[in-house]
Amino acid sequence: MQKWSLKIKVLFPTTKKRETEVTLKPWALRGLICSGSVLFVFAVVAIVRYVSFEADRYSVRKLESENRKLKDEIAYLKKEAVNVNKMLNELFDANNRLRAATGLDPFPKEFLLMGKGGNIEELSMESKDEAEYLRQELDRLVNVAKFQLESFSEVSSKLEKDIHLREHTPSIMPIAGYYTSGFGMRRDPFTGMMSFHEGLDIAAPQGTPVVAPAAGVIRSVKWDQGYGLTIEIDHGLGIMTRYAHLLRARVSPGHHVKRGDIIGYVGNSGRSTAPHVHYEVRINDKAVNPIKYIIPPGIYYD
Ligand SMILES: [Zn+2]
Incomplete structure (x- = not known):
């Protein structure tokens, strides 16, 4: 078995001529290599640990700063949440x-x-x-x-x-005038028989403007033997109004009207004894008392 040995020449810098030869025995060489390796491993471990320690310290500082920011953010949001709540x-x-x-x-x-x-x-x-x-x-x-x-x-x-x-919804008088006949049973001025009067008669001079008591669409403008010149307004919601015995109409079917718009003029057409308007309010085609749809001026219902 071959034995290894290491010869080292040492040159002394001061006396260049002198050389010293050191011979290392195999056991000493092994010892030297072992110690060197151990030292090297220690050094590597120390460096790795130092680097990781520094990295950790950096992370901790960063987390601390982020944590402070988050706490500030939460405090701000809490304040804002209280304001939003109020x-x-x-x-x-x-x-x-x-x-x-x-x-x-x-x-x-x-x-x-x-x-x-x-x-x-x-x-x-x-x-x-x-x-x-x-x-x-x-x-x-x-x-x-x-x-x-x-x-x-x-x-x-x-x-x-x-x-x-x-x-x-009808809410005003269609003309400025006087009630001459109310809604309900009455003696017919032409036949003298008791009959149901489905509207309200309001007397006014011939030519007095007749206005729409609510918004709606003109349903018809027609001539009727009994009612004379008649206008009907469809107000929607099942509400319809009728104006009879007119002199003249100012609207035609399909016209949209607002409350207060003039639709025609008081006359004496059809079976009528004096200038007046026969005013009807019908709910789902059933005549109702128009008085209930004439709100006295100055009274407002919410
Ligand atoms: Zn009438």
Whole structure:
């Protein structure tokens, strides 16, 4: 078996001529290699650990800074959530006032909680898990906002319906005049027999303007032996009005009219003893007392 040995020439820098030869025995050589390897491994481990320690320190600093930012962000969002909550409370009250004014049932204040317990006015933000609490609170606020949006749209469509109904419901006298005959049973001035008078007779000088008592569409302008020149207005919603014994019509079928628009003039046409308008209000083609559809001036019904 061959034995290994290492010869090292050492040159002394001061005396270049002198050389010393050191011979290493195999056991010493193995020892030297072993120690070198161990040292090398230690050095590598130390370097790796140092680098990883520095990397960790960097990560910790970065996380600490991010954490501070997130805490600030959560604090800001909490403040904003409280403000939004206050605004939604005020909107809820405004919404309820509008609901009451339009005849819709107001909602109880508990609706604002949306399944959450606690005080509605001052919702506490104290919680161990602030982010989780904030998430729940924002969910609640979004639900409250959605709920109010639906309610506002309900109020808006109710208002539109009410306005339409108000505009299309007869509410004024079609002419300025005097009642000469009311709605109901009466003795017919021509036949002397008792009969049902389906309208209201209002006397006024010939040529007095006749106005539409509500918005609608002219259904017919026609001549009738009994009623003379007659105009009918379809107001929609099953409401129809009729004006008889006219002198002249100012509209033709299909015309849209608003309350107060002149449709014709008082006359004495048909079976009539003096200038007047026979005014009828019919609901689903059944005559009703027109007096109920003449609101005295100065009185407003909501
Ligand atoms: Zn009449």
